[in-house]
Amino acid sequence: ELDGHNMTGWWSGEMSSTALQGQRPATMTMTQAGPSFAGQAQVNFFETWEFDLSDGVTSGNAFDLTGTVYGSGSYPAIWRGTYLGFDSISGTWDVGEQSVIDRGEFLFTRSFQ
Secondary structure (H helix, E strand, O other): OEOOEOOOEEEEEEEEEOOOOEEEEEEEEEEEEOOEEEEEEEEEOOOEEEEEEEEEEEEOOEEEEEEEEEOOOEEEEEEEEEEEEOOEEEEEEEEEOOOEEEEEEEEEEEEOO
């Protein structure tokens, strides 16, 4: 854990899309070992998007995750968020480089089963 926060586990929640103008159910699995992140998130907007989140930086209860999203193409992805509690996170996401293809918000809670 870093500052009492660790993202390892299975998360479920919702992601919104600016292009879609709505929210969709989403899931995320994450393994965090110190500053190393390995996670996948999945959401279906116009098509199924699979986020591969492979790098991260934390500062207190804030985090930035970067990786790639796969759908009909592949694009860089950035997630910026904060812990609302030990088992809930929220923030924003962007897909694309200089011109953003889509962006939105996310809210996830973690369950232990």
